Amino acid sequence: MTMDKFEGYIFTALCSTNFLVSCLLFSKVTREQREPYMDEIFHVPQAQKYCHGRFSEWDPMITTLPGLYLVSVGIIKPVVRLVDLTGDVVCSTAMLRFINLLFNGGILYLLYRLICRLHPREKTQTAARRILSALSLSTFPVLYFFNFLYYTDAGSTFFILFTYLMTLHGCHKAAALLGVGAVVFRQTNIIWVAFCAGTLVAAQMDDAWRVAHAKKTDDKSFQVPLSWSGAKRVMLFTLDFLTSRSQVKAVLLVAWPYVLVGVAFLCFVWLNDGIVVGDRTSHEACLNVPQLFYFLAFSLFFSLPVSLCYHRVLRFLQALKRQPLLFLIGAVICLLLVWKFTVVHKYLLADNRHFTFYVWKRLFQKHELVRFLLIPAYVFAGWNFLDSLKSRSLFWSLAFLACLLAATVPQKLLEFRYFIVPYLMYRLHMPVPSLRRLVLEFLLYTSVNAATIYIFITKTFHWPGSGATQRFMW
Structure with a gap:
């Protein structure tokens, strides 16, 4: 038996086990919460209308396609x-929720294929590391929790990961078609469709950069110094690249399917007079820059087992000692952004069913200075984030950061569900961690999942004047 076949058998057995465990948890959650909960009160009736062929009826409170x-x-x-x-089994709440368990199985497979594609097999990368890395990411707590409710997150993530996998395999027409599916699940997924196209542009720019600097004996690694002169070089090169007909033509020959998706999306926005389909008053875009800082802190916490180590902390301290002015300027910029661009959504302050309500109340609302005192943590989280991706090329990193900004900053509401796709993209592109670190990551995710599901099932409460049972969730 070859190693490839053995790895395939192990992965198949793991997928079956994962699905069985998820089904048992699903059964428990559904027995405890039989009726639609939270946003399900909009999603479930709408799906049931479609089940009965009433495709012209639409709930105006639903914001997604x-x-x-x-x-x-x-x-x-x-x-x-x-x-x-x-009877009632057809398109019941339980049957509709079960769809997300199917997506979860697909997500596990896609994560495994993406890891194999992004990190070509080497002697140091064992099958166990690839498989455990995929399993760990498929249990990423925020995503995993919503496998048991009828939300768009599982399907949205599935289609984005599928789109990116097809992009990496060079199947750009299929990728664009899957990208349409992702956008139909959630309009903001157009950002990650753009990211898929952006990776193609970044690859062309990386090649052009290498050619342009190939004769420089003092720049064999083609690294750009972290300075104003380095930034100027990159900006001038980017301008030259984007104004070069031959380069633009070469990019369009590959990326035209994604361009068509982008044009179609712009037509939709124009005809719909905006991105949001339904309740627009509660989902307005704004310039909420600290959302990026919240995401960086979120990413630092969930990647602690695989991204943080003594040597990385030492490198940070050395960088701080080497370039104190750069870090000081960064901290001052963060302070100004937190001061002038912090936006608080009314739902964040009012809905005590979400964990973010308690994060905001018990941390940020303790004192008005807390949001500024967290800036050093944001700076370290940002440095750690970039250092984890240092193996990626310059222009790939710029494309990813641009999409990360577009996915986080315009969001008015702090909700961890919006961090799922950018976090998975970040984690997928990190070097494959050691087996010990992957075990620690899996244990962290499992512990968080166990705690959140236990709290959801057992720690119920009631609002004053209401008999409805309320539960805590992401």
Whole structure:
């Protein structure tokens, strides 16, 4: 038996085990919370309308396109006819939620294929590390929790990961088509479709940069110094690249399917008079720059087992000692951004069912200076984030950071669900960690998942004047 076949058997067994465990948890969650909860009160009735063929009816409180409902009906209806199910089982809350368990299985497979593609096999990279890395990421707590509810997160993540995998394999037409599916699940996924196209542009720019600097004996690594002169070189090169007809033509020959998706999305925005489909008053875009800092802190916490070590902390202190002025300027900029651009959504202050409510209340609202005292932590989290991706090329990193800004800064509401895709992209592009670190990461994720699911099931409460049972969740 070859190693490839053995690895395939192990991964298949792991997928089956993961699905079985998820089904057991799903059964427990569904028994405890049979009725639609939170945003499910909008999603479930809408999907049930589609199940009964009423495609012209739409709940104006729903803000996303109908991708989740269309896929649900497309899966459930043929199965119902095949096994001859009748009555309340068809498109029930439990049946609709189960769709996300199927997406979870697909996400595990896609993560594994992406890890194999992004990190070509070497002698030091064992099958165990690839498989455990995929398993760990598939249990990423915020994403994993929503596998048991009828939300768009699982399907949205599945289509984005599938799109990116096809991009890496050079199947750009298929990638663009899957990108449309991702956007139909959640409009902001257009950013990650743009990222897929951006990786193609970045690859062309990396090649052009190497050619332009190939004759420089003093710049064999083609690294750009972290200085104003280095930034100027990059900006001038980018301007020359974007104004070169031959370069733009070469990019368009490869990336045109993504361009078509972008044009179609712009037409949708124009016809819809905005990105949001339904309740626009509660989902307005704004310039909430600290969202980026919240994401960096979030990423630091969940990547602690695989990104942080003694040597990295030492390198940070050495960098701080070498370039104190640079870090000081960065800290001052962060202070100004936190001071002038912090936006607080009304839901964050009012809805005590979400964990973010308590993070804000018990941390940021303790004192008005807390948000400024956290700036050193943001600076370290940002440095750690960039240092974890230092193996990636310059222009890939710029494309990723641009998409990260677009995905976080315009969001008015602090909600950890919005961090799922950017975090997974960040974690996927880190070097594959050691087996010991992966075990620690998996244990961290499992502990958080166990705690959040336990709290959701057992720690119920009631609002004054209401008999409805409320639960804590992400």
